[in-house]
Amino acid sequence: MDKETVRTICYLSRLSLSEDGAKNMETDLDTILSMIDQLQEIDTSNIEPMFSPLEQTAIIHDDEVNSDNQKDAYLDQAPESDSNFFRVPKVVE
Amino acid sequence: MQHKTVSELHDLLVSKTITPTELVNESLKLAKKYSSLNCFNFIDEERALTKAKTSLFDPSNPLSCIPVAHKDLFCIKGMQTTCSSKILDGYLPPFTATVVQNLDKVGCITIAKTNMDEFAMGSSNETSYFGNVHNPWLKNHVPGGSSGGAAASVSSGIVPLATGTDTGGSIRQPAALCNLTGLKPTYGRISRWGMIAFASSLDQAGPIAHTAKDCAIALDAMTGHDCKDTTSLAMGPTKAFNSIEVFSKDKTLGIVKEFSDQLSHDMEKAFQESINTYKQLGYKIKEISLPNIKYSVPTYYVIAPAECSSNLSRFDGVRFGLRSKDVKNLEELYINSRSEGFGNEVKRRILIGTYVLSAGYYDAYYKKAQQVRRLITSEFKNAFEQCDLILTPTSPGTAFAFDSKGSKDPTELYLEDLFTIAANLAGIPAISVPQKFVNGLPSGHQLIAPHLHEESILQTAHHFQLNTDWHLRTPQMEEFA
Numbered sequence: 001m002d003k004e005t006v007r008t009i010c011y012l013s014r015l016s017l018s019e020d021g022a023k024n025m026e027t028d029l030d031t032i033l034s035m036i037d038q039l040q041e042i043d044t045s046n047i048e049p050m051f052s053p054l055e056q057t058a059i060i061h062d063d064e065v066n067s068d069n070q071k072d073a074y075l076d077q078a079p080e081s082d083s084n085f086f087r088v089p090k091v092v093e
Numbered sequence: 094m095q096h097k098t099v100s101e102l103h104d105l106l107v108s109k110t111i112t113p114t115e116l117v118n119e120s121l122k123l124a125k126k127y128s129s130l131n132c133f134n135f136i137d138e139e140r141a142l143t144k145a146k147t148s149l150f151d152p153s154n155p156l157s158c159i160p161v162a163h164k165d166l167f168c169i170k171g172m173q174t175t176c177s178s179k180i181l182d183g184y185l186p187p188f189t190a191t192v193v194q195n196l197d198k199v200g201c202i203t204i205a206k207t208n209m210d211e212f213a214m215g216s217s218n219e220t221s222y223f224g225n226v227h228n229p230w231l232k233n234h235v236p237g238g239s240s241g242g243a244a245a246s247v248s249s250g251i252v253p254l255a256t257g258t259d260t261g262g263s264i265r266q267p268a269a270l271c272n273l274t275g276l277k278p279t280y281g282r283i284s285r286w287g288m289i290a291f292a293s294s295l296d297q298a299g300p301i302a303h304t305a306k307d308c309a310i311a312l313d314a315m316t317g318h319d320c321k322d323t324t325s326l327a328m329g330p331t332k333a334f335n336s337i338e339v340f341s342k343d344k345t346l347g348i349v350k351e352f353s354d355q356l357s358h359d360m361e362k363a364f365q366e367s368i369n370t371y372k373q374l375g376y377k378i379k380e381i382s383l384p385n386i387k388y389s390v391p392t393y394y395v396i397a398p399a400e401c402s403s404n405l406s407r408f409d410g411v412r413f414g415l416r417s418k419d420v421k422n423l424e425e426l427y428i429n430s431r432s433e434g435f436g437n438e439v440k441r442r443i444l445i446g447t448y449v450l451s452a453g454y455y456d457a458y459y460k461k462a463q464q465v466r467r468l469i470t471s472e473f474k475n476a477f478e479q480c481d482l483i484l485t486p487t488s489p490g491t492a493f494a495f496d497s498k499g500s501k502d503p504t505e506l507y508l509e510d511l512f513t514i515a516a517n518l519a520g521i522p523a524i525s526v527p528q529k530f531v532n533g534l535p536s537g538h539q540l541i542a543p544h545l546h547e548e549s550i551l552q553t554a555h556h557f558q559l560n561t562d563w564h565l566r567t568p569q570m571e572e573f574a
Binding site for chain 1: 184185186187280294320323325326327388391394402406409410412414415416421423424425426428429431435440443444445448451462463464465466470507520521
């Protein structure tokens with residue numbers, strides 16, 4: 001795990017680290033990855049991946065309106081809102 | 094009333110020895126007396142007392158007017174829900190999790206939200222933004238995690254029952270370290286709706302209590318189909334309490350060959366004593382093999398971070414939670430809010446998850462881990478053709494001192510879940526049961542069952558508890574008062 005890779009995955013994760021933080025993270029991620037690398041010892045050819053322990057098809061229910069519009073309750077929790085919208089810094093110059 | 098079980102408190106309510114208000118008051122008093130345990134993130138005295146005063150006690154319902162504490166990742170409308178993270182400090186959900194609604198319906202009275210590892214990522218409760226939780230058995234020692242506050246709140250006798258969640262052992266390991274019984278049900282048994290997600294294909298809620306009987310009572314109330322969770326099983330609530338006294342002496346317990354050299358001498362002795370007790374009770378013991386189980390920790394540390402990196406992308410500083418004040422544009426708003434809001438362990442796991450899902454690594458890590466997951470799951474299926482339940486230790490050791498594990502090498506702490514993780518990968522139920530103490534501290538063993546066989550592990554654990562008294566031991570608590 002080099003400095004550049006840590007920088008890339010930090011950006012993909014929308015996280016930033018201090019210089020020291022990034023250095024420690026490099027070491028930590030290396031340790032974790034070498035633990036994970038044990039998986040390469042196993043022959044998994046012809047094994048289907050198992051993405052969920054529940055291999056049932058998702059249950060579909062009717063699309064019915066069944067609760068009140070809770071717009072205000074949700075906007076109340078927003079750090080910043082304006083009339084009916086979440087407010088964020090200007091996106092278009 | 095301190096340290097009484099749900100069943101004992103129910104009897105006291107039935108005989109009118111205590112009133113619901115007295116019971117709730119006592120619980121709140123203990124919560125204050127032992128505040129130095131730091132097991133609660135938030136205590137809702139007013140709401141609890143109002144409910145106690147206005148509730149009509151129902152003698153036919155074993156949970157009626159029983160005080161409970163919920164792990165601080167179950168959303169409760171209008172009650173602070175933080176996941177022990179700075180990013181959710183002060184968050185007031187506009188809805189209540191299904192599992193909390195289910196327990197409310199049968200009359201449980203919520204006293205508090207319990208401390209936990211941040212976003213349930215940890216095995217020692219040391220990653221919480223609100224600080225460490227002490228183990229009631231020994232100050233400055235961890236209660237286990239991530240449901241550490243839940244375990245400490247029951248072990249200290251403040252409440253008889255707490256909810257927890259278990260993604261890799263987060264109910265069972267703290268239960269073992271605090272001398273409690275903790276059940277992780279089959280994946281899909283309990284609705285995850287309103288439960289803040291960590292790793293969606295592994296997360297499952299469950300009860301932490303003193304006894305298997307209390308876990309059965311709680312499980313029956315917590316389970317049932319919920320159309321708001323697409324992975325919720327289309328079945329009604331369990332009826333585990335009704336069948337708790339059914340003992341089948343023909344049961345065979347499988348002992349995992351691959352775990353045989355993983356314990357210290359003292360832990361091994363405690364585990365052997367549990368095996369002997371089961372033998373004396375008439376259970377057959379058989380050695381079984383799960384050849385790939387040793388890979389369950391690395392498998393988990395691909396799948397759980399991958400799912401967490403996706404789940405935690407919702408924390409962006411826009412709709413709820415912390416928003417960084419120091420931003421010039423939208424991109425900085427995302428980055429700074431997340432960087433200020435998440436702790437180190439959460440960042441580590443998001444980064445690992447992002448890495449294993451990124452282009453070029455997906456097949457080597459993510460797909461590979463999901464293939465190994467299937468191998469481990471099919472090994473369980475084969476094993477359950479030779480035995481009814483699998484018996485293992487719950488954790489490799491007892492409670493350890495703060496900062497003694499994982500500060501230099503994070504994977505050291507990940508091995509705490511060596512025995513528990515595989516049940517999450519396979520989605521099968523497992524319970525931790527108190528056993529012989531090791532150097533004065535609690536330890537536990539684990540019973541694992543095939544899908545949907547919660548009743549079987551609860552019966553077996555109850556049978557063990559009728560013939561042992563480890564689960565009846567309670568901590569002194571003097572240093573916390």
